Amino acid sequence: MASVRIVYDDQAGVFESRAGLPEEVAARVAAAVRRHGELGADDLLVEVGAGTGVIGQWLARPPGRYLGFDSSRAMLEVFRPRLRPGAVATLLYADADRSWPVRTGSASVIFGSRVLHLLHPEHAVREIRRVAHPRGAVLLCGRVEHSPDSPRARARAKLRDLLAAHGLQPGPTGGRPQRLLALAQAKRAAPLPSQVAAAWPETVTVTQVINWWRGKTSIGGVNPAPAVAEKVLVALTAWAVDTYGDPAPAVTTETRYLLEGVRLPPAAPATGAERMDPRPAEE
Numbered sequence: 447m448a449s450v451r452i453v454y455d456d457q458a459g460v461f462e463s464r465a466g467l468p469e470e471v472a473a474r475v476a477a478a479v480r481r482h483g484e485l486g487a488d489d490l491l492v493e494v495g496a497g498t499g500v501i502g503q504w505l506a507r508p509p510g511r512y513l514g515f516d517s518s519r520a521m522l523e524v525f526r527p528r529l530r531p532g533a534v535a536t537l538l539y540a541d542a543d544r545s546w547p548v549r550t551g552s553a554s555v556i557f558g559s560r561v562l563h564l565l566h567p568e569h570a571v572r573e574i575r576r577v578a579h580p581r582g583a584v585l586l587c588g589r590v591e592h593s594p595d596s597p598r599a600r601a602r603a604k605l606r607d608l609l610a611a612h613g614l615q616p617g618p619t620g621g622r623p624q625r626l627l628a629l630a631q632a633k634r635a636a637p638l639p640s641q642v643a644a645a646w647p648e649t650v651t652v653t654q655v656i657n658w659w660r661g662k663t664s665i666g667g668v669n670p671a672p673a674v675a676e677k678v679l680v681a682l683t684a685w686a687v688d689t690y691g692d693p694a695p696a697v698t699t700e701t702r703y704l705l706e707g708v709r710l711p712p713a714a715p716a717t718g719a720e721r722m723d724p725r726p727a728e729e
């Protein structure tokens with residue numbers, strides 16, 4: 447579990463140049479998520495940490511209803527205009543580490559892309575089980591995997607070493623929500639085979655990668671003081687010149703979008719006391 451809260455508000459404007467997915471990749475990922483859910487017109491798909499709607503804009507289309515929530519208003523402001531007129535979609539500002547703004551027993555698919563590893567896993571599993579439809583539901587976790595020899599992966603590894611040298615223990619970034627998946631399985635959820643939903647070539651220079659981190663509150667999974675961030679980025683730039691030369695060449699490597707998850711079983715018949723859910727229906 448991350449003890450550092452990663453700040454996304456100051457990333458909304460550049461999120462897509464830094465971490466966006468090509469349109470056709472996002473559409474393919476959304477199609478794979480939908481296939482798992484076999485959504486009918488009345489079924490609800492919940493997206494946790496929907497962000498700027500890179501994938502959500504494709505999920506918020508018929509058939510089915512879509513509810514996306516995120517703890518960054520700035521990210522949601524980028525998403526909102528992307529919703530198609532007539533989409534049965536709701537976007538809400540809410541923190542997934544608190545009560546989810548989703549009606550109990552309403553969700554057929556619960557999806558989180560590049561976010562579930564950041565959440566408190568015990569709480570997330572409780573909420574996932576609460577909102578899951580009594581017929582059963584699918585939990586899907588998506589993440590992007592860069593080739594280890596890509597400028598992104600190499601610069602990130604170096605960044606984390608430099609942060610650690612300043613006593614900053616980087617938290618997980620872009621990772622697999624291992625504990626959450628294990629907890630879900632301990633509660634009778636059945637693992638789904640992991641799937642490469644899309645693979646594509648990506649071309650970047652190490653200079654681009656380093657520039658994306660400039661001026662951000664959160665880098666490499668921590669929130670360093672501005673003076674420390676500056677020192678780390680100067681050292682990282684020197685490393686980049688040594689490693690890649692100046693100007694740094696564009697490097698093309700394969701990037702993959704992975705989907706994994708679990709199928710939550712249908713609910714056991716409730717006892718009288720359990721049937722009385724005091725939680726208000728917020729969705």
Ligand SMILES: C[S@@+](CC[C@H](N)C(=O)[O-])C[C@H]1O[C@@H](n2cnc3c(N)ncnc32)[C@H](O)[C@@H]1O
Nearest residue numbers: 454495497500516517518521541542559560561
């Ligand atoms: C790396 S971005 C991914 C955005 C989107 N899911 C995608 O893949 O393009 C992580 C998103 O999760 C959101 N987030 C992080 N912690 C959250 C929390 N506790 N509750 C709700 N959203 C959260 C951030 O605000 C951000 O929009």
